Amino acid sequence: MSDPITHSPENPAETMRDVMLDIGYHEQIDTPPGHDLTKAHLITLPQKRTVQDLTSHHRAAAEYLKPARRKGTARVADLASLISWTNRFKGETSMLFASPDMAKPTLTCIADYHAAGAANVEDVTGDPSARHCHHRAVYDFPLSDEWKAWMAISGKAQSKDDMGEFIEAQAKDILDPTPAVLKGEVTTKNQPWENRLIETAQKIEGRFGQLKQLLAMSRQFQVFETSDLKVATNRDTGEAEIQFLNEHKDATGQKLNIPNLIIIAIPVFLGGAPYRMAVRSRYRKNGSSVAFIMSIYTPEKVFEAAFKEAVAAATEATGLTALMGTPET
Numbered sequence: 001m002s003d004p005i006t007h008s009p010e011n012p013a014e015t016m017r018d019v020m021l022d023i024g025y026h027e028q029i030d031t032p033p034g035h036d037l038t039k040a041h042l043i044t045l046p047q048k049r050t051v052q053d054l055t056s057h058h059r060a061a062a063e064y065l066k067p068a069r070r071k072g073t074a075r076v077a078d079l080a081s082l083i084s085w086t087n088r089f090k091g092e093t094s095m096l097f098a099s100p101d102m103a104k105p106t107l108t109c110i111a112d113y114h115a116a117g118a119a120n121v122e123d124v125t126g127d128p129s130a131r132h133c134h135h136r137a138v139y140d141f142p143l144s145d146e147w148k149a150w151m152a153i154s155g156k157a158q159s160k161d162d163m164g165e166f167i168e169a170q171a172k173d174i175l176d177p178t179p180a181v182l183k184g185e186v187t188t189k190n191q192p193w194e195n196r197l198i199e200t201a202q203k204i205e206g207r208f209g210q211l212k213q214l215l216a217m218s219r220q221f222q223v224f225e226t227s228d229l230k231v232a233t234n235r236d237t238g239e240a241e242i243q244f245l246n247e248h249k250d251a252t253g254q255k256l257n258i259p260n261l262i263i264i265a266i267p268v269f270l271g272g273a274p275y276r277m278a279v280r281s282r283y284r285k286n287g288s289s290v291a292f293i294m295s296i297y298t299p300e301k302v303f304e305a306a307f308k309e310a311v312a313a314a315t316e317a318t319g320l321t322a323l324m325g326t327p328e329t
Contacts, residue, residue: 078139170264206280207261281293
C-alpha cells in the first residue's frame with residue numbers, strides 16, 4: 001500500500017503578499033528612451049488594466065526648472081522697446097506684422113514664426129517648417145491727444161460757442177499761413193509743405209485764414225440771409241422758370257467772404273513729429289442759428305505716412321520683413 005499524498009499547508013502571509021503584488025502590478029508601455037518629450041509615455045494601471053497617459057506629467061517635471069520653449073506675449077510701451085525686444089529674441093524665421101488700423105494701430109513681432117516654404121503634410125513626424133508662434137511682442141501705437149481731439153470733431157456740426165471753446169483749447173495746434181501760402185502760387189522757392197497746402201486749397205477752392213479770424217467768427221459771427229426772385233421765360237414755348245437766389249451777408253450788409261481753410265500741425269502718435277494738415281471750415285445756417293463744421297482734409301494720408309515711417313524704422317533697426325495686417329491666431 002502506497003503512502004498517502006501529503007500537502008503542505010498554505011502560508012496565509014505569502015498568499016496575501018502574492019495577491020497584493022498582483023493587484024499593484026503595472027506595466028510600462030513604450031517608455032521614451034532618454035525621456036523623449038516628443039513621445040507619449042504610457043503605462044497600464046491595475047484597475048481593469050486602464051491605460052494612463054503620463055506625458056503631461058513628464059513634461060511638467062522636465063520643465064520644473066527650465067521651460068522647454070519660449071512662449072508668452074510682451075506688451076511694450078514704445079517703438080524703441082519693441083525694436084530692442086525683437087533684436088534680443090529674433091531668429092531666422094522671425095517676422096513683423098503691422099496693422100494700420102486708424103483706431104488701434106499695432107506692430108507685432110513673432111520671434112518663433114513659421115519658416116519659409118510650402119508646408120510638408122506628408123512627414124509623419126510633423127511639418128519641419130512649422131513653429132508654435134507663441135513668443136510675441138506687441139506695440140499698441142498710442143495716438144496723440146491732439147490727433148484724438150481733432151478727429152473727434154472732424155466733420156461734426158458745432159454751435160458757435162462750442163467751436164470757439166474748441167479753438168481756444170487747441171490754439172497751440174493752429175498755424176497762421178505763411179506769405180507764400182496766402183499768395184497761393186506753387187513755386188520752386190516755396191517749401192514742399194507750402195506747395196502741398198497751396199495745391200489743396202486750389203483743389204477745393206479754399207482760402208486759408210488765421211487763428212484770430214476763427215476766434216472773431218466764434219464770438220461775433222452773424223449771418224443775414226436775403227432772397228431775390230429770378231424769373232426766366234422761354235420765348236419759344238412760353239414756359240417760365242422761377243428761382244429764389246439766397247445770399248448770406250454780414251451785419252453791415254456786406255457779402256460774406258470768410259476763409260474756409262486753416263492749418264494745423266499735430267503729431268499722429270504720442271511723442272511723434274507733427275504733421276501739417278489743412279482743416280476745412282464751413283458753416284450752415286438753420287433759421288436764426290449757425291452751425292460750424294470743421295473737417296480734416298484727407299487725414300488717412302497723414303496717418304498712413306506716419307505709420308509707414310514708424311514701420312520702416314522698425315524694419316531697418318531689426319533687419320526683419322514687415323507684413324501689413326495681423327498674424328494667425
